[in-house]
Amino acid sequence: MGTPWHQDEAYFDPQYDHGTLTFWMPLQDVGPNDGCMIYVPGSPQMGVLAHRSLGDDPHTHAFECAVSFNQDQSVAVPLQAGDCVVHGQRTLHCSTNNQSIVDRYAYLLTFVTTPALSKNPRKAPWLEQRQSIDQEKKRAWMLRGGVFVLLLRKVRKLRSLTPSMYVVYLKRGVNDILRAHR
Numbered sequence: 001m002g003t004p005w006h007q008d009e010a011y012f013d014p015q016y017d018h019g020t021l022t023f024w025m026p027l028q029d030v031g032p033n034d035g036c037m038i039y040v041p042g043s044p045q046m047g048v049l050a051h052r053s054l055g056d057d058p059h060t061h062a063f064e065c066a067v068s069f070n071q072d073q074s075v076a077v078p079l080q081a082g083d084c085v086v087h088g089q090r091t092l093h094c095s096t097n098n099q100s101i102v103d104r105y106a107y108l109l110t111f112v113t114t115p116a117l118s119k120n121p122r123k124a125p126w127l128e129q130r131q132s133i134d135q136e137k138k139r140a141w142m143l144r145g146g147v148f149v150l151l152l153r154k155v156r157k158l159r160s161l162t163p164s165m166y167v168v169y170l171k172r173g174v175n176d177i178l179r180a181h182r
Contacts, residue, residue: 001097002094003062003094004054004064004065004094005064005092005093006063006093007051007089007090008022008087008088008090008110009048009089009090010048010051012089013115013127014123014127015121016116017115017116018089019089019113020088020111021087022108023084023111024084024085024087024106025079025107026080026081026082026083026106028081028104028105029079032076033098034096034099034102035095035098036079036095036096037079037095038074038076038096039077039087040092042073043090043092044088044091046090046092048090048124049067050065050066050126051065051124051126058129063126066126
């Protein structure tokens, strides 16, 4: 199955500015019938476009671009095994469905700069919708016993701390309690 049209930045926290470069390298030759990448030249200049959950199903992980654009301007990038294509976080891209009898395998390597608080935060309602669903899932998991898993993880983490770290965590806990009561 191919990957829907999207920009990688659609997945990132809109309160921060992000910089990424993604390297995509197929492990076998790929063309339009084998799942090659397709890009829209100049799309980074469009900014972050509106996205939605794939198929309007908020329980899926994937997003798809929700804005219409001229797909006639898109460029398929056939590659030989070991070739590489690079794109940034705002490049609008997808991959075709693999119609061959051979599975498509590729290495994906993304380099990310340290996110910086944005001077102009953007809106990303598709992320807000996902967060509320993720919170519902986490709450249900906690009620089914997940709270004990988290507690066990905390206890294991505490065992590995040095005595000086206990003091640091104690101070943080006290400060958190004080802030909560202000």
